Amino acid sequence: xxxxxxxxxxxxxxxxxxxxxxxxxxxxxxxxxxxxxxxxxxxxxxxxxxxxxxxxxxxxxxxxxxxxxxxxxxxxxxxxxxxxxxxxxxxxxxxxxxxxxxxxxxxxxxxxxxxxxxxxxxxxxxxxxxxxxxxxxxxxxxxxxxxxxxxxxxxxxxxxxxxxxxxxxxxxxxxxxxxxxxxxxxxxxxxxxxxxxxxxxxxxxxxxxxxxxxxxxxxxxxxxxxxxxxxxxxxxxxxxxxxxxxxxxxxxxx
Amino acid sequence: xxxxxxxxxxxxxxxxxxxxxxxxxxxxxxxxxxxxxxxxxxxxxxxxxxxxxxxxxxxxxxxxxxxxxxxxxxxxxxxxxxxxxxxxxxxxxxxxxxxxxxxxxxxxxxxxxxxxxxxxxxxxxxxxxxxxxxxxxxxxxxxxxxxxxxxxxxxxxxxxxxxxxxxxxxxxxxxxxxxxxxxxxxxxxxxxxxxxxxxxxxxxxxxxxxxxxxxxxxxxxxxxxxxxxxxxxxxxxxxxxxxxxxxxxxxxxxxxxxxxxxxxxxxxxxxxxxxxxxxxxxxxxxxxxxxxxxxxxxxxxxxxxxxxxxxxxxxxxxxxxxxxxxxxxxxxxxxxxxxxxxxxxxxxxxxxxxxxxxxxxxxxxxxxxxxxxxxxxxxxxxxxxxxxxxxxxxxxxx
Numbered sequence: 001x002x003x004x005x006x007x008x009x010x011x012x013x014x015x016x017x018x019x020x021x022x023x024x025x026x027x028x029x030x031x032x033x034x035x036x037x038x039x040x041x042x043x044x045x046x047x048x049x050x051x052x053x054x055x056x057x058x059x060x061x062x063x064x065x066x067x068x069x070x071x072x073x074x075x076x077x078x079x080x081x082x083x084x085x086x087x088x089x090x091x092x093x094x095x096x097x098x099x100x101x102x103x104x105x106x107x108x109x110x111x112x113x114x115x116x117x118x119x120x121x122x123x124x125x126x127x128x129x130x131x132x133x134x135x136x137x138x139x140x141x142x143x144x145x146x147x148x149x150x151x152x153x154x155x156x157x158x159x160x161x162x163x164x165x166x167x168x169x170x171x172x173x174x175x176x177x178x179x180x181x182x183x184x185x186x187x188x189x190x191x192x193x194x195x196x197x198x199x200x201x202x203x204x205x206x207x208x209x210x211x212x213x214x215x216x217x218x219x220x221x222x223x224x225x226x227x228x229x230x231x232x233x234x235x236x237x238x239x240x241x242x243x244x245x246x247x248x249x250x251x252x253x254x
Numbered sequence: 255x256x257x258x259x260x261x262x263x264x265x266x267x268x269x270x271x272x273x274x275x276x277x278x279x280x281x282x283x284x285x286x287x288x289x290x291x292x293x294x295x296x297x298x299x300x301x302x303x304x305x306x307x308x309x310x311x312x313x314x315x316x317x318x319x320x321x322x323x324x325x326x327x328x329x330x331x332x333x334x335x336x337x338x339x340x341x342x343x344x345x346x347x348x349x350x351x352x353x354x355x356x357x358x359x360x361x362x363x364x365x366x367x368x369x370x371x372x373x374x375x376x377x378x379x380x381x382x383x384x385x386x387x388x389x390x391x392x393x394x395x396x397x398x399x400x401x402x403x404x405x406x407x408x409x410x411x412x413x414x415x416x417x418x419x420x421x422x423x424x425x426x427x428x429x430x431x432x433x434x435x436x437x438x439x440x441x442x443x444x445x446x447x448x449x450x451x452x453x454x455x456x457x458x459x460x461x462x463x464x465x466x467x468x469x470x471x472x473x474x475x476x477x478x479x480x481x482x483x484x485x486x487x488x489x490x491x492x493x494x495x496x497x498x499x500x501x502x503x504x505x506x507x508x509x510x511x512x513x514x515x516x517x518x519x520x521x522x523x524x525x526x527x528x529x530x531x532x533x534x535x536x537x538x539x540x541x542x543x544x545x546x547x548x549x550x551x552x553x554x555x556x557x558x559x560x561x562x563x564x565x566x567x568x569x570x571x572x573x574x575x576x577x578x579x580x581x582x583x584x585x586x587x588x589x590x591x592x593x594x595x596x597x598x599x600x601x602x603x604x605x606x607x608x609x610x611x612x613x614x615x616x617x618x619x620x621x622x623x624x625x626x627x628x629x630x631x632x633x634x635x636x637x638x639x640x641x642x643x644x645x646x647x648x649x650x651x652x
Contacts, residue, residue: 067645072646092569094260096572098567100261113274115274128563130259133264
């Protein structure tokens with residue numbers, strides 16, 4: 001990983017056969033008077049340079065899946081491996097370091113700091129990976145240009161539209177050159193035109209080598225992605241690949 | 255590259271993240287810093303004022319001279335009041351390093367403004383014979399009129415000490431101004447300013463030695479001898495003074511150094527500070543509770559920020575340190591403002607009193623240090639709480 005972080009492509013070119021995220025028989029139960037099985041027997045592997053949609057209705061366990069994939073929560077049973085490392089054996093501290101360098105998050109609510117400029121918000125994406133301020137700012141500027149916000153760097157989130165804020169959040173997820181980007185319902189708060197633009201952006205980033213998992217309830221948008229994992233009531237019900245999974249094009253048309 | 259390492263935040267980054275809460279919630283930050291500021295200001299002002307007044311008093315003592323020694327009769331072996339020999343001033347004057355010797359001799363008589371005042375109404379005013387250089391020796395001066403001279407010392411003429419003048423109701427001098435002393439009229443020639451070093455003079459009415467002997471049957475025994483000695487040899491003079499004043503029975507002579515008593519008083523003044531420092535400490539404590547309250551609310555409000563930071567790779571330690579540093583920063587700002595305010599308050603009071611401004615390092619250093627310690631204490635629990643928050647719980651939006 002380079003310090004400047006200008007490139008989205010991993011050094012040495014993408015190796016599509018390398019598993020980045022592996023779930024093996026993952027089960028998540030929320031304890032309580034009546035325990036809730038949020039995730040049951042979830043097994044799948046996401047390889048480098050994949051663009052995957054996880055689709056399911058509200059309450060189907062998508063958010064739990066995101067938290068487990070992102071090491072924000074530990075599964076009740078089963079194995080989660082990030083780039084080959086079993087997270088069960090890692091301490092809370094090591095998981096934090098793992099998130100700092102290997103996983104990028106895009107949250108539905110964006111969670112941008114309102115008082116800070118877009119640039120500073122994006123730069124915070126590398127705050128905990130040991131990058132100095134100047135290098136962070138440079139990487140953030142590159143990431144913002146990458147998502148088409150080169151002209152909005154000094155604007156604060158309240159001065160940006162919903163689509164632009166989402167782009168800032170995406171740039172923040174990308175700025176650390178993570179191995180995988182997890183996006184939770186990114187277009188959930190956008191109108192269909194902006195949503196389509198964001199999907200186009202995700203396709204572009206994917207084309208440049210980013211590994212992206214998009215969680216969404218929107219079957220129509222998910223249908224345009226090369227691979228779809230469908231979730232229902234905590235179970236994976238389908239894992240569909242298009243005939244040409246790893247060949248996204250820049251000229252993506254809805 | 256499988257094992258990612260945890261990086262500590264650079265101090266500049268720590269400062270940046272720690273100040274987020276203060277920058278975004280300025281009003282609240284300012285108010286809770288104010289609590290700390292008031293406490294620190296009170297402490298700094300108390301310590302600064304006492305140090306300044308002490309310095310002022312010591313400067314005054316310096317001006318009055320620390321080389322004054324006072325010789326008085328003590329008690330005889332049988333417990334009766336002793337007497338100094340009439341030759342005592344003359345003998346003391348022969349000690350090498352002694353520069354001036356002046357004396358007063360108590361006259362057993364009462365002083366009234368006029369003969370019609372009841373005899374019991376003495377106001378504690380004493381009558382004494384005084385030598386002609388007394389005001390200079392005790393570093394006081396004439397407030398009105400003039401002091402005794404060789405001529406008036408033989409006549410029924412009196413000079414009033416500052417308190418005696420006040421008690422007699424005489425504030426200015428005009429011809430034919432008289433007082434009733436020892437059963438006869440004495441003309442008032444002058445009034446003295448207060449003598450700081452030898453305050454017993456202030457409530458005396460002074461007349462000349464010859465006049466005292468002539469009109470009031472004074473026996474000529476001095477009751478107090480004021481000695482000025484070369485400053486570097488004061489201690490030596492002190493040791494020989496008793497034996498010189500009364501060679502027959504040196505143990506019946508008491509020698510004191512008034513400046514030492516004043517210096518002791520200056521030091522003792524700081525004893526009163528305890529109370530005010532206690533009040534300052536209470537204010538500081540209340541300020542600390544304010545900071546703790548602010549931090550608790552801040553942690554609750556910024557749940558999603560904590561969750562986001564955890565998702566971005568912050569460890570529990572990062573979160574803990576961020577909120578702890580925020581509390582310390584908040585308190586330190588309050589402390590700095592408090593030190594400034596306390597110094598300004600001290601300076602303005604000192605300028606009225608025309609003392610020199612002294613703010614001891616203990617005051618500002620201690621004030622700032624106390625603020626930081628209080629901030630750390632107040633921030634500890636909220637910081638621990640923030641760090642304990644699970645990322646999933648922190649990121650939950652409902």
